[in-house]
Amino acid sequence: MPTISAARAYLVDVAVETERTDAVQSFIKQETIFVEIETDDGRTGTGYSYTIGTGGRAVLSMLRDHLLPRLSGQEADRIESVWMDLFAHTRSTTTGAITSLALAAVDTALWDLKCQRADEPLWRMAGGFRRDVPLYDTEGGWLHIDTDELVAGAVASKAAGWSGVKVKVGKPRINEDRDRLAAIREAVGPDLDIMVDANQSMTGADAIRRAHAFEDIDLAWLEEPLPADDVSGHVRLARSTSIPIAVGESMYAVQQFREYLERGAASVVQVDVARVGGITPWLKVAHLAEAFNVAVCPHFLMEIHVSLTAAIPNGRYVEHIPQLRAVTRTEMEIVDGRALAPETPGLGIDWDNDAIDNRRVA
Ligand code: MG
Numbered sequence: 001m002p003t004i005s006a007a008r009a010y011l012v013d014v015a016v017e018t019e020r021t022d023a024v025q026s027f028i029k030q031e032t033i034f035v036e037i038e039t040d041d042g043r044t045g046t047g048y049s050y051t052i053g054t055g056g057r058a059v060l061s062m063l064r065d066h067l068l069p070r071l072s073g074q075e076a077d078r079i080e081s082v083w084m085d086l087f088a089h090t091r092s093t094t095t096g097a098i099t100s101l102a103l104a105a106v107d108t109a110l111w112d113l114k115c116q117r118a119d120e121p122l123w124r125m126a127g128g129f130r131r132d133v134p135l136y137d138t139e140g141g142w143l144h145i146d147t148d149e150l151v152a153g154a155v156a157s158k159a160a161g162w163s164g165v166k167v168k169v170g171k172p173r174i175n176e177d178r179d180r181l182a183a184i185r186e187a188v189g190p191d192l193d194i195m196v197d198a199n200q201s202m203t204g205a206d207a208i209r210r211a212h213a214f215e216d217i218d219l220a221w222l223e224e225p226l227p228a229d230d231v232s233g234h235v236r237l238a239r240s241t242s243i244p245i246a247v248g249e250s251m252y253a254v255q256q257f258r259e260y261l262e263r264g265a266a267s268v269v270q271v272d273v274a275r276v277g278g279i280t281p282w283l284k285v286a287h288l289a290e291a292f293n294v295a296v297c298p299h300f301l302m303e304i305h306v307s308l309t310a311a312i313p314n315g316r317y318v319e320h321i322p323q324l325r326a327v328t329r330t331e332m333e334i335v336d337g338r339a340l341a342p343e344t345p346g347l348g349i350d351w352d353n354d355a356i357d358n359r360r361v362a
Pocket of ligand 1: 197199223224249299
């Protein structure tokens with residue numbers, strides 16, 4: 001059995017490719033935390049995690065000071081065992097964002113090794129349901145984009161064969177949000193999914209009111225209407241509207257998803273492999289959602305989520321936000337509006353090591 005012989009972590013800043021705004025924040029830069037794990041059979045696994053601009057150095061410290069020193073000598077393919085050891089060792093900071101992000105960088109490196117050793121791509125190793133996954137575009141729907149440009153982007157996405165577009169909401173007046181969405185629906189007709197995302201910006205009463213105002217636009221889902229820790233608010237909202245409620249990008253543990261699913265507060269699960277602590281817990285959330293007959297449409301990170309979504313039977317969508325082009329040599333393959341999971345052994349991300357080294361900040 002291959003044993004871990006060395007591990008290192010470093011931080012790389014990847015500039016945003018375009019301005020990205022929503023109701024509560026801007027994407028400043030992608031702080032990308034890399035972990036490389038070497039095993040005594042001569043392999044190196046590369047994992048990663050990220051933030052959208054703050055906290056990257058805290059994740060790096062967690063890795064360097066507390067997690068990586070525990071890896072040496074552990075068996076690399078006992079991923080559940082390694083994960084639980086690290087989790088137990090950091091009890092005083094779990095469940096929490098920094099620790100989950102750090103765990104994800106280790107976990108994805110171990111999965112990269114596992115797939116390399118089996119000479120299999122991630123989508124097959126993680127379940128292998130089907131290789132191609134429908135795609136929707138978020139890159140054309142940011143909050144600062146005006147209505148004409150939103151409409152043009154949605155029309156172009158439909159023409160390219162994509163199945164959906166996401167539009168940020170949270171303008172000061174309900175009518176402004178409604179008019180933007182109605183203009184898109186009018187232009188694209190009934191055959192395109194329109195997802196809307198409030199990024200946790202609303203109060204319970206406002207969300208119920210806005211959902212009511214959006215009812216006749218035929219939305220695929222209303223995403224993160226309320227703060228993620230307001231489970232009962234999501235329960236009330238879900239009972240008051242026919243629009244499916246999507247949550248998950250701001251959750252950091254499997255148990256948080258259980259709570260939402262058990263209480264009927266989530267109709268779409270958007271589990272993020274970095275924020276939930278890696279592929280190991282991501283798959284648990286995905287299978288839990290399947291047991292509740294709920295679709296998984298993961299948040300961001302299309303380069304790895306394409307493989308995970310392809311792996312599971314309830315994976316419904318990959319979110320198109322290209323952000324790694326500056327540090328990868330090839331892009332995610334898209335054919336007829338569907339994303340194709342890579343067939344290369346490992347995570348399937350074609351890292352450009354020189355470009356990564358040039359952007360190293362810690
Ligand atoms: Mg979102």
